[in-house]
Amino acid sequence: MKKLIIIPAYNESEAILSTVETIRREAPDFDYLVVNDCSTDSTKQILEEHHLNFLDLPVNLGIGGAVQTGYMYAYRHGYDMAVQVDGDGQHDPAFLKTMADHLENHHCDMVIGSRFIRKEGFQSSRARRMGIQWFSWLIRVTTGTTITDPTSGLRMVGRKGMELFxxxxxxxxxxxxxxxxxxxxxxxxxxxxxxMKERQGGTSSINLKKSVYYMVKVSLAILFERSRKNKC
Known part of the structure; x- marks a missing residue:
């Protein structure tokens, strides 16, 4: 089984090296690819100096574009599964083998690492937990499926998910x-x-103003996406 870790990175100079070193130590059966999303700090210099595996985007595409680039790479190079691991050190690679085994043994198309099943480790801020609960409710109402951690970036997909994404x-x-x-x-x-751990470096891109935009945009996107199925 060919397995790829996709690491989207924008201005993650404080944590990117330790993130990759932890991956090498805790998940040796995985390949990894850092997608440098046109960082303006020293992220690219660190990647080059330490001879890390990376793609350098010529323009900033945002988190979606960076992750999609990783999925395109994984799909075109014949990987059987791909997993997103954030470059800020929050995601623990020690769980990746368990996720891969679950994906394969349970014939899943996606496995999400949830911090809210056992409620151990860093649980995010109270305000963000309220937003996560809202999205969990909205997904349950629109699809009938309960997802406890719908904003988790620690997500592994198989070939079908890679192709779609x-x-x-x-x-x-x-x-x-x-x-x-x-x-x-x-x-x-x-x-x-x-x-999950607290961010090991850098700053979150979501501030108070963006949080309002985030809640509205994603809620409408979920409703629109669900309506496409209802029209089919």
Whole structure:
């Protein structure tokens, strides 16, 4: 089984090297690819100096474009599964083998690492947890499927998911919307418990103003995506 870790990186100079080193140590059976999303700090210099595996985007595409680039690479190079791991050090690669085994043994199309099943480790802020609960409710109402951590970036997909995402992927805040995309096509999604850490460096791109935009945009995107199935 060929397995690829996709690491989207925008201005992650403080954490990117330790993230890759942890991946090499904890997930040696996985290949990895850093997608440098036109960082303006020293991220690219670090990637070059330490001879890390990376693609350098000529313009900033946002998180969606960076992750989609990774899925395109994985699909075209014949990988059997691909997993997104954020470059800020929040995701623990020690869980990747368990996710891969679950994806294969349970014949899933996506496995999500959820911090809310056992509620261990970093649980995010109270405001963000409220937003996560909203998206979980909205997905359950529109699809009938309960996803406890719909904004988790720690997500592994098989070939079907890679093919879909390599062709079409939301530009920003993609996680909840793409869950509905897979469910609309009757693909199988399951969650397993994981422990996440606090951001190891850099700053989050979501501030108060963007949080309002995020809630509205993603909610409308979920409703629109679900309506496409109802019209079919």
């Amino acid at each position: 390599s062709k079409d992927y939301p530009r920003d805040y993609p996680e909840p919307e793409t869950i509905v995309t897979l469910l609309n096509r009757n693909l199988k999604i399951e969650e397993i418990p994981v422990i």
